[in-house]
Amino acid sequence: MDYLKRIWEYAETEKKWIKLAILLSSIGVLCGIMPYIFASSIINNLIQGNHDTKYYMLLCLFIFLGYSLKSILYSFALKISHKATFSILKNLRISIAQKLPRMPLGKIIDTSSGEFKTTIVDQVEKMERPLAHLLPEMTANILGPLFIIIYLLIIDWRLAILSLVSIPVGMIFMGLIMKDYASDYAKSVEVNTNMNKSIVEYINGIEVIKTFNQGENSYSKYENSIYANAEYFYKWMKKTQFSMSLSKAISPTTLITILPIGFLMYIGGSLEISSFIMVIILSLGVAGPLLAAINFIDSLAQVGTTVNRIDSILAADEQIHSDNITYFENYDIKIKDLHFAYDENKEILKGVDLFVEENTVNALVGPSGFGKSTIAKLIAGYWDISDGVVTIGDKNILDIPLRQLYDLVAFVSQDTFLFNDTVMENIRMGKVNARDDEVIEMAKASGCHEFIMSLEKGYQTIVGSGGSNLSGGERQRITIARAMLKNAPILILDEATAYIDPENEVKLQESISKLIEGKTVIIIAHRLSTVTDVDKIFLVEDGKISCAGDHEELLNKSNTYKDMWRANLKK
Numbered sequence: 001m002d003y004l005k006r007i008w009e010y011a012e013t014e015k016k017w018i019k020l021a022i023l024l025s026s027i028g029v030l031c032g033i034m035p036y037i038f039a040s041s042i043i044n045n046l047i048q049g050n051h052d053t054k055y056y057m058l059l060c061l062f063i064f065l066g067y068s069l070k071s072i073l074y075s076f077a078l079k080i081s082h083k084a085t086f087s088i089l090k091n092l093r094i095s096i097a098q099k100l101p102r103m104p105l106g107k108i109i110d111t112s113s114g115e116f117k118t119t120i121v122d123q124v125e126k127m128e129r130p131l132a133h134l135l136p137e138m139t140a141n142i143l144g145p146l147f148i149i150i151y152l153l154i155i156d157w158r159l160a161i162l163s164l165v166s167i168p169v170g171m172i173f174m175g176l177i178m179k180d181y182a183s184d185y186a187k188s189v190e191v192n193t194n195m196n197k198s199i200v201e202y203i204n205g206i207e208v209i210k211t212f213n214q215g216e217n218s219y220s221k222y223e224n225s226i227y228a229n230a231e232y233f234y235k236w237m238k239k240t241q242f243s244m245s246l247s248k249a250i251s252p253t254t255l256i257t258i259l260p261i262g263f264l265m266y267i268g269g270s271l272e273i274s275s276f277i278m279v280i281i282l283s284l285g286v287a288g289p290l291l292a293a294i295n296f297i298d299s300l301a302q303v304g305t306t307v308n309r310i311d312s313i314l315a316a317d318e319q320i321h322s323d324n325i326t327y328f329e330n331y332d333i334k335i336k337d338l339h340f341a342y343d344e345n346k347e348i349l350k351g352v353d354l355f356v357e358e359n360t361v362n363a364l365v366g367p368s369g370f371g372k373s374t375i376a377k378l379i380a381g382y383w384d385i386s387d388g389v390v391t392i393g394d395k396n397i398l399d400i401p402l403r404q405l406y407d408l409v410a411f412v413s414q415d416t417f418l419f420n421d422t423v424m425e426n427i428r429m430g431k432v433n434a435r436d437d438e439v440i441e442m443a444k445a446s447g448c449h450e451f452i453m454s455l456e457k458g459y460q461t462i463v464g465s466g467g468s469n470l471s472g473g474e475r476q477r478i479t480i481a482r483a484m485l486k487n488a489p490i491l492i493l494d495e496a497t498a499y500i501d502p503e504n505e506v507k508l509q510e511s512i513s514k515l516i517e518g519k520t521v522i523i524i525a526h527r528l529s530t531v532t533d534v535d536k537i538f539l540v541e542d543g544k545i546s547c548a549g550d551h552e553e554l555l556n557k558s559n560t561y562k563d564m565w566r567a568n569l570k571k
Contacts, residue, residue, distance in 0.1 A: 006307050006311070007127070007130060007131065007135075007303065007307065010088055010091075010092060010127070010131075011084070011088050011131060013087070013088070013091060014084035014085075014087055014088050017080050017081070017083065017084035018081060018084050018131070018135055018136070020077075020080055021077040021078070021080040021081035021084065021135070021136040022077075022135060022136045022139045022140065024073045024074075024076050024077035024080070024136075025073065025074060025077035025078075025081075025136040025137055025139065025140035026139060026140040026143045026144075027069075027073055028069065028070045028071075028072075028073030028074045028077060028140065029070070029140040029141060029143060029144030029289060030143075030144060030147060031065075031066045031067075031069035031070040031073065032066060032067070032070040032144065032285070032289075033066075033144060033147065033148055033282075033285055034062060034063065034065070034066030034069075035063040035066045035067055036148075036281050036282050036284065036285045037151075037278075037282070038059045038060075038062045038063045038066070039063060039281055040277050040278040040280075040281040040282065041059060042056060042059050042060075043277050043281070044273075044274040044277055044278070047273060047274075047277075048274075077136050077137075077140075078132070078133075078136075081131070081132045081133070081135070081136045082132045084131070084132075085127075085128055085131040085132035086128075088127070088131055089124055089125070089127060089128060089131075092124050092127065092310065093120060093124055095314060096119075096120055096124070096310070096313050096314065099313055099314055099316070099318075100313070101402075102318040102319060102402070103313075103316050103317070103318060103319070104317070104319055104382060104383040104384065105377075105380075105381070105382040105383070106342070106377060106382040106383045107316070107383075109382075110342075112197050112200065112201075113200050114193065114196035114197035114198075114199065114200040114201070115193055115196070115197060116313075117196055117200070118189070118192065118193045118196050118309075119309050119310060119312065119313060120313075122192070122196075123189070123306050123309040123310055124310060126306050127306060127310075129296075130296075130303050130306075133296065134296045134303075137292065137293075137296070138293050138296045140289075141289035141290065141292045141293040142289070142290075142293050144285070144289040145285070145286045145289050145290050148282050148283075148285050148286050149163075149164070149286065151282065152279060152282055152283070152286075155275050155278055155279055155282075156271060156275050156279060158265070159258055159261075159262055159265075159271070159275075159276075159279040159283075160279070162257040162258050162261055162262075163254045163257070163258055163279065163283040163286060164254075164286070165254075165256075165257045166250055166251060166252070166253045166254055166256060166257065167251050167254075167286075167290060169250050169251075170246070170247045170248070170249075170250035170251030170252075171247065171251065173243045173244075173246040173247040173250065184236055185305050186305045187232070188232060188233065188236065189305055189309065191228060191229050191232045192229055194225055194228070194229075195225045195226055195228070195229040197225075198221060198222050198225035198226075199222065199225075199226075201222075202221070202222040248291065251290065251291055252288070252291060254283040254284065254286060255280065255283065255284075258279060258280060258283055259280070262276050262279065262280070263276075319381070319383075319384045319402055320384060320398070321384075321397075321398055321399070321400060321401055321402045321405070322398070322399045322400065322401060323401055324399075324401070325401065325404060326395050326399060326400045326401070326404060328392070328393035328395065329393060329394075330358045330393045330394075331358040331359075331392060331393050331408075331489045331490055331520045332355070332356065332357055332358050332391075332392070332393060332394070332520075333354070333355070333356040333358075333379060333390070333391070333392055333490070333520065333522075334354070334355050334356075334389075334390070334391045334394070335352050335353060335354040335355075335375070335379075335388070335389070335390050335391075336353055336388060336389045336390075336391075337351050337352075337353065337387075337388045337389070338351065338352040338353075338375075338378070338385065338387070338388030338389070338390065339351060339352075339387040339388050340371075340374060340378060340383070340385070340387070340388075347543065348371050348374050348543055349371050349374060349375065349378075349388075349543045349544075350542065350543035350544055351388075351543075351544055352371070352375060352388070352540075352543070352544060352545055353545060354375070354538060354545050354548075356520060356522060356536075357520075357535075357536075358393075358489075358520045359518055359519065359520060360520065360521070360535040360536065361516065361521040361523065361534040361535050362521065362522050362523065362534060362535060362536045362537070362538065363522070363523045363524070363525050363531035363534045363536070363537045363538065364376065364522060364523070364524050364525070364538050364540055365524075365525050365526075365528060365531065365537055365538070365539055365540070365561070365564065366539050366540035366541055366546075366560075366564075367541065367560075367564075368526075370540050370541055370542055370543060371540055371543045372524045372540045373494055373524055375540065376411070376492045376494060376522055376524055377411075378390060379392075379397075379409065379490075379492065379522070380405075380406075380409045380411045380492055381397060381402060381405045381406065381409070384398065385397070385398065392405075392408065392490070407488060408488055408489060408490055409488055409490045409491075409492060410430070410483040410484075410486045410487075410488035410490070410491050410492070411483070411492045411494070412479055412480055412483045412491075412492070412493050412494065413479075413494045414476075414494055414495040416467065416472075416475040416476050416478075416479045417466060417467070417479075418463045418466060418467030418470070418475055418478060418479070419463075420462065420463065420464060420465045420466075421462065421463065422457075422459065422460050422461060422462055422463070423452055423455065423458075423459050423460070423461050423463060423478060424436065424439055424459040424460060426463060426467075426478055426482065427439050427442065427443060427448075427478060427481050427482050427485060428482075428485070429482055430442075430481075430482040430483060430484070430485035430486035430487075431485045431486055431487070434485060436459075438485070439459070439485065440459065442481050442484055442485045443459075443481050445481075445484065446477060446480055446481035446484055446512075447477065448477045448478060448480075448481045451474060451477070463475075463478075480493075480512070488519075489519055489520060490519065490520045490521075490522075491516055491519050491520070491521045491522070492521075492522045492523075492524070493512075493521070493522070493523045493524065494524040495524055495525065495526055495527075527568060528551075528564055528565050528568040529568055531551075532551040533551075534550075534551075535550070536548060536549065536550060537549065537550060537551060537554055537561075539554060539558055539560065539561050541560060546558065546560070547560075547561065
């Protein structure tokens, strides 16, 4: 099973402890067999008329030691396996956290937070049972019965075989369950993920829901996903209940064959009473551990789905860039014959050619859905480029280390995100080692200082999850201040003033004009009035640059631009 091999790979740093847990657990199971052996000796000696009290006391002591050692070793094994397991789970989550930045940023953005939550929290947590219990306990619970069966074969091979009859019969019913278990479990994960997505969406969208009085419709979607999750698990359990009950009822009935046939063999003279009693008692020790092992079969079936979900992140494609620091003589941006598709069946960019000179302000305009934001995000390194070339300062961006590329570009989107921290720390994200006075100075330069000081605790005000305690315009201005503090040579503004009222927009535009001096700037604009004074405008149509020039040139050269300008004037 490849997924068991993969689990063992997850446990790389803790293998010695998992092995020790398996060893202790196996010895514990063997110690658990001792009481059966000594109990049968006691019964045989009583039948034979042995009245030596000390002998029986000694055997009882061995029985007590067997149980005690089993419990002690089992406890130590579980302690070791759990300690190792939680270390493995920690490392798994760290590996996922370290993997995410190496994945295309666009892939991260396009995946719902509910789906990531299900994988990172729920699915990783489900590795606890196979790692802490399945490997040590299932191994031990298989080894224990194996040793008993070997011992039974030595005593009487006929009864040894008879003692196993009920187990495969019970397993037949278990097989009926396991036939579809993997697909059923995969479906349960899907249903649960959909529920998590709905919960996250409902909570994140509560403001919009209230604003447009869509509480009933939105709650219905949220409610339906929860009921769908509950209904699926109810039907699944109902479908498997009868077979599971039969399996657990039949498997341990080893005596159903041993007692009648063993009795016939005894009265027929082919079986001694001591051997008969020994087989009866030892056979009782076969079913218990095997049933305990069977209880892990559902975990085995789940492991495949769980591993696949975790590996969907750990084994996902990474952005492949050079590790060598690049030095730049300029920050010109050139794009040559760039093709790109999010979905292989739908190409977004169809051969883009573009040149942005350093220290100039440029705008990408055009109808929605034709690739403006995609061009900007490819420059910023959100995805790697496989068809075409993008260079910064004549250096292919694939030859620029990702960390350096992210330092080169400051990207401000209209979809702002703030951490649930203070205003001060949210701005400081642009430059983590910035002093408080530097943050405040940048806030003043960005036109944020006045509104920040009007907040209850000023710069120490907690903005709430995602910035929920602030208005859209306030969030936008803080993200702009954060980007400015970063002081990257290339600045991309994706409709960065979309949520700001006209009065403050004018002030902010004036602040931005001062702050972008000496930088290479690309503005994605939906309102043409905000970019009429830029150095160059690129008109994006149907995945290509159809026209370029300043505002007056485009009015004369492009009917599309002229129509967009007229529409802008009517607003």
